[in-house]
Every structure is written in C-alpha cells, then in structure tokens.
C-alpha cells in the first residue's frame with residue numbers, strides 16, 4: 001500500500017518556496033492518533049497553551065529514554081521516508097536519513113507560534129503530519145504559514161542567521177513574505193526545507209476549542225546531528241570572538 005501518494009517532490013515548491021505538500025494515507029494518521037490519545041501532555045513553560053507528551057524533549061536534551069519513548073512513532077513514520085518513492089531523490093543523492101527525531105505538539109485555544117527556523121539542529125528536512133479529531137476550518141485558526149525571511153542576518157557581523165544575542169538564537173526579525181497559509185488536514189503532509197534558513201514558518205493563533213495536534217519528524221544524518229556544536233553544548237553558543245554565550249530560545 002502506498003502511504004504517500006505522490007512519487008516525487010515538487011522541486012520548484014520545496015526549493016523555491018521552502019515547502020511541499022503530499023497526500024498521506026489516513027491509516028498512518030489513525031495509527032498515530034491511537035498513540036497520541038494515550039499520551040500525558042504537559043504544558044511547555046515558555047509557550048502557554050502549547051504542550052508536549054511527558055517524554056518529549058528539545059533536541060539539545062535527547063537521552064536514551066527519549067529514543068525509547070519515540071520508537072513507537074518511528075515504527076510508523078520510518079517506512080514513509082525509507083520506502084516511499086517520494087523520498088527517493090534524497091535517499092539516492094544523500095543516502096537514507098539515519099537520524100529521525102519525533103516531536104508532538106498540542107496547541108490549545110489562544111496559543112500560537114512565532115516565525116522560526118528549525119534547522120539549528122542540523123536536520124535536512126521536516127515532515128509535518130496533523131491528527132485532527134474534528135475537521136478544521138479557516139474559522140478555527142491555527143494555520144501553518146511558511147514564509148521567506150529576506151533579512152536572516154540581523155546585524156552585519158552576526159555569526160548565524162536569526163541570531164539575537166539579547167534574546168537567544170532563532171529570533172526572526174525583518175520582513176517575512178508568507179508563501180502559504182494552510183489549514184491542517186489529516187490527509188496532507190507538509191514537507192519543510194530545514195536546510196535553508198531563509199525558509200521560516202509559524203502557527204497563527206488557534207481560535208477554537210478543538211485541540212491542534214501535530215506530529216513532526218526531523219529527518220537528517222547522524223554525522224551532522226552528532227557534529228552539531230549547539231546540541232553538544234546544551235543549546236548554548238559561545239562566540240569565539242567575544243566569549244559571549246547565547247542560548248537557544250525555541
């Protein structure tokens with residue numbers, strides 16, 4: 001059975017606008033949903049109204065227990081990236097993704113996420129899936145927007161894109177041109193280009209009592225993942241020029 005309907009990515013959309021959309025078989029979403037409904041979600045202290053399963057962790061804090069806890073989701077999602085024709089382009093040119101990290105977000109009424117880029121972990125690509133218990137409409141809010149950040153460097157001598165010493169890494173400022181405003185649907189997966197820091201995304205305010213569940217799969221390569229100095233330094237970057245320490249602020 002084909003789990004992803006399209007046999008190849010839309011290269012123009014993925015590399016030109018930062019995302020692609022692919023049809024996903026609903027058996028995948030039903031399977032994910034059966035696990036998600038058993039999870040115990042706890043609030044994220046920095047983001048009111050956004051919660052994650054108890055085992056979920058930032059990529060700077062991945063433990064053996066995290067890998068064990070995410071495994072049941074990996075068992076569902078790995079066949080998509082390993083076997084479906086859609087991913088053949090990356091598999092053939094770069095080799096199979098060998099670092100897969102799952103996170104699950106539950107967003108309640110009033111919550112939102114500002115523009116950000118998820119590539120600080122060294123991931124190549126992100127698969128986003130939605131588990132709506134009830135169908136969402138535009139009135140429900142909680143759209144996924146993908147945009148292009150035209151000023152990724154905040155100051156001329158910044159060492160990283162979206163670098164803000166005052167507030168932490170990953171502060172998107174300046175003009176962002178929105179490329180899509182998308183109502184999450186169970187039968188569509190979004191593929192985000194995490195390799196290009198110009199491509200940022202956000203979630204607009206959720207305006208309904210319907211919880212918004214998303215399952216995110218960061219896809220990358222173990223060598224890049226293990227070599228990421230931010231991860232190996234607890235999400236801190238020490239500027240070699242000044243010695244100043246800046247934290248990630250996700």
Ligand SMILES: [Fe+2]
Nearest residue numbers: 116117118201
């Ligand atoms: Fe994100």
